[in-house]
Amino acid sequence: MPGKKQQKPTQSPAKLMSGLARRGPHRVLRGDLGIVGTPGVVFTPAEGERLPAVAFGHGWMTSVERYRDLCHHLASWGIVVAVPAGQRGLLASDDTMAAQLRSALSIVTRVPLGFGDITVDPRKIGFAGHGFGAAAAVLAASEGVLHGQPQPQARGVVALFPAPTTGGLLPAARRVSAPGLIVSAIGELDTIDGNALPLAQAYGTESAADPRPAAVLRTPPGATSRGLIEHRSIKSLLGSNGADKKTHTAARALTTGFLLHTLDDDSRYEVFADADTELGKVPAVDLNDPPEAQDKIAKLLGAKDRKRRRAASPVPSGLPNAVVPDTIE
Known part of the structure; x- marks a missing residue:
């Protein structure tokens, strides 16, 4: 942002990844978006003004509670996270969820949060999501009006x-101007239930003036889409969230670093948006020379993935005046 003092990276990408995978310095408040008429939850740092914010879309038929630790983690690093919960049915609509993501961001940028002293900077906003919700996040960031x-x-x-949804997803992705981060398992780049590669190749191609890729596609080793979802059990009493550790650790660090750089203009984390930088053991896929994609039908039937080729590396007036938290975590 103009006038903001730029901070230079002082650590290697591997150390940045390691640090961002751990809980951040902020205490976290959790509130109910239902207070202002939108089903869902909001996580926010316990204090702060003009904070960055992101609206997060949940996966298909997946409760918002399955992303509690991920959202809590982002808030602990100073990012407000709004998670609408209005599209959890079998016939959920991606563009309706996208409209709800936009609405949730509008709420948190206009209504004081916490006990009325936490605010969001409307210039520091973005979208995120998992699976079906990732597609909705891309739609939300694209051009045009969605359900008003x-x-x-x-x-x-x-x-x-990200997961394939409707035929309008890739055309909408081409019209996104905001920088993008796409995370995928190496075996889910282009399958029946994963479309990270075509999404990354389409992303921003009709709007980006910058010759560099508009989206960075990263493939954390050992990560899977199902591994991101949290499962509560007796182990939760010992601090486990039930998600796959490799997947969750990589997703936390990658998402946090990318959002701190793009939303809050923190140059310490600019490598998270750089397709030529390998972040520890997490490479970026060369979109012009991606790994060989497995046949979608073979993948569905359980065939093993083909051997990967390593990616190149230096590769509404009337709202209440506050969303009051119901818990402090």
Whole structure:
């Protein structure tokens, strides 16, 4: 942002990944978006003004509670996270969820949060999501009005293990101007239930003036889409969230670093948006020379993945005046 002092990276990408995978310095408040008429939850740092914010879309038929630790983690690093919960049915609509993501961002940028002293900077907003919700996040960041919700000026989009939804997704992705981060398992780049590669190749191609890729596609080793979902059990009493550790650790660090750079203009984390930088053991896929994709039908029938080729590396007036938290975590 103009006038903001730029901070230079002082650590290697591997150390940045390691640090961002751990809980951040902020205490976290959790509130109910239902207070202002939108089903869902909001996570926010316990204090702060003009904070960055992201609206997060959940996976198909997946409860917002399955992303509690991920959203809590982002808030602990100073990012407000709004998670609408209005599209959890079998016949969920991606563009309806996208409109709800826009609405949720509008709420948190206009209504004081916490006990009324936490605010969001409307210039520091973005979208994120998982699976079906990742597709909705891309739609939300694209051009046009969705169910009465105008396009906001998003500064960053994170699509975690995106899933194919409708035929309008890739055309909409081409019209996204905000930088994007797409995360996928190496075996789910272009399958029946994963479309990270075609999404990354389409992303921003009709709007980006910058010759560099508009989206960075990363493939954390050992990560899977199902591994991101949290499962509560007796182990939760010992601090486990039930998600796959490799997947969750990589997703936390990648998402946090990318959003801190793109939304909050923190140059310490600019490598998270750089397709030529390998982040520890997490490479970026060369979109012009991607790994060989397995036949979608073979993948569905359980065939093993083909051997990967390593990617190149230096590769509404009337709202209540506060969303009051119901818990402090």
